[in-house]
Amino acid sequence: MGKTLIEIKRELDANVGKRISIKANGGRRKTVERSGFLEETYPSVFIIKLDEQQNSFERVSYSYADILTETVELTVFDDENPLVSV
Template identity: 65%
Template sequence: MAKNALHEIKKGLEGLIGERVLLRANGGRRKTVERFGVLEETYPSVFVVKLDPPDGSFERVSYSYADVLTETVELMLCDEGGDTSKFAVAEQ
């Protein structure tokens, strides 16, 4: 079941490549990191988000699909008006 859920997450993210997202990730020690970026690429085990530059330099981060499943990482789609909607994990 978990393997199938991971596959569904990967499939869902593949359709969002190039989309603007808000990334909310657990930074450890009760810290939550929130950054805007673009979903850049998906790979067999991870996906990459190119973050907006805070100081003029670009930064890329990668997370596993299991991070999305366990809600360690949340992705929210951003529309042109600045509103966000949470990427929903397909229920099995």
């Protein structure tokens, strides 16, 4: 059964501040993998603060529709153990 945008937002709201791993479609058959912390959620987007050692920029944002359409795959970690995949 598919999730709705509201369910995705609620799930992310509950995990603000936790470690997160992102696998995103970078276009032209490229996949981008990043990690950081779920910093904030807004009505249409969520913000991830990226690890400074791995990335040249601090933050990235995605919409909940990116998760719904499977353009972005998220894994939330709780003390370095996978907690939930969104």
